[in-house]
Amino acid sequence: MKVILVNERGSSRSFSFGGLSKALLGLCLLGLPVGAFLVGANLPVAESDVFDARTAKAWTKALRKQQEQIDEADQQAHEQLSALTVKLAELQARLTRLDALGERLTTVAHLDQGEFQFETPPAVGGPEEANVPGSGDLPYRAPQFIDVIKNLAAQIDNRQMQLGTLESLLAKRNLQDEQFIAGRPIKHGWLSSHFGYRTDPFTGRRAWHNGLDFAGKMGSEVRAVAAGVVTWAGDRYGYGNLVEINHGNGYKTRYGHNSKVKVKVGDVVKKGQVISLMGSSGRSTGPHVHFEVYKNDRAVDPATYIRRTGR
Numbered sequence: 537m538k539v540i541l542v543n544e545r546g547s548s549r550s551f552s553f554g555g556l557s558k559a560l561l562g563l564c565l566l567g568l569p570v571g572a573f574l575v576g577a578n579l580p581v582a583e584s585d586v587f588d589a590r591t592a593k594a595w596t597k598a599l600r601k602q603q604e605q606i607d608e609a610d611q612q613a614h615e616q617l618s619a620l621t622v623k624l625a626e627l628q629a630r631l632t633r634l635d636a637l638g639e640r641l642t643t644v645a646h647l648d649q650g651e652f653q654f655e656t657p658p659a660v661g662g663p664e665e666a667n668v669p670g671s672g673d674l675p676y677r678a679p680q681f682i683d684v685i686k687n688l689a690a691q692i693d694n695r696q697m698q699l700g701t702l703e704s705l706l707a708k709r710n711l712q713d714e715q716f717i718a719g720r721p722i723k724h725g726w727l728s729s730h731f732g733y734r735t736d737p738f739t740g741r742r743a744w745h746n747g748l749d750f751a752g753k754m755g756s757e758v759r760a761v762a763a764g765v766v767t768w769a770g771d772r773y774g775y776g777n778l779v780e781i782n783h784g785n786g787y788k789t790r791y792g793h794n795s796k797v798k799v800k801v802g803d804v805v806k807k808g809q810v811i812s813l814m815g816s817s818g819r820s821t822g823p824h825v826h827f828e829v830y831k832n833d834r835a836v837d838p839a840t841y842i843r844r845t846g847r
């Protein structure tokens with residue numbers, strides 16, 4: 537048997553084999569595939585192949601579970617978003633009503649223009665702080681949905697604060713208006729005697745008169761010229777049936793010669809409330825009301841307050 541080997545350069549080399557050599561070479565060529573099969577059959581299976589299969593199965597199961605959780609979270613997010621949208625609409629409607637109410641109250645109260653501006657954000661400001669440690673140039677970030685709701689809630693709180701201040705202001709103003717002494721103590725009648733020196737109707741001599749007299753019909757209504765607390769309600773020397781009202785801030789008024797008193801001591805009366813009926817009790821020549829105004833316990837001319845038109 538002759539074997540010829542050719543290299544890459546084209547040169548060749550030949551080998552000759554005898555009978556024994558032929559037998560050995562044939563046995564080797566036949567044994568190679570058989571040996572390769574036996575070796576392959578006896579090799580253990582790689583653990584990595586089994587591990588990869590089990591891992592893939594576990595990951596598939598975990599991913600399926602996570603997908604279910606994501607779907608559930610997405611569902612809840614949509615439900616919460618719907619609820620937040622409804623809440624946002626309610627807050628916007630509430631803010632609109634508050635603005636309308638604030639504008640109405642501002643108009644009714646005749647407040648200075650610009651004192652309460654409900655249609656614009658509250659004025660704020662301040663110098664820009666440069667080189668603040670850790671601030672840097674912060675990038676713009678679009679407001680999130682929850683930030684919009686927080687901002688709207690803050691606006692509503694601001695409106696409620698303004699309305700609370702306005703309510704307190706109006707209450708104080710109304711109280712001041714009620715306590716403001718102005719007008720006549722009767723609706724029907726005429727001024728029969730002035731404040732100051734006059735001829736006394738009983739003695740004919742010159743005497744001091746501490747108030748104004750308004751003559752009218754017996755039983756005519758006598759009204760409080762301002763709100764206050766009744767400090768006297770009954771007979772008093774020289775006044776007959778007297779009503780005295782303390783209005784605070786050092787002011788009080790007296791209504792004398794009544795035929796009937798309709799209030800009692802301690803009563804809180806309103807401006808314009810009927811407190812008595814005109815009469816001629818006490819030192820009097822006929823039905824009238826004797827009206828006095830005191831400021832810090834000193835009698836003052838009631839004409840100054842009668843001519844007031846209110847505020």
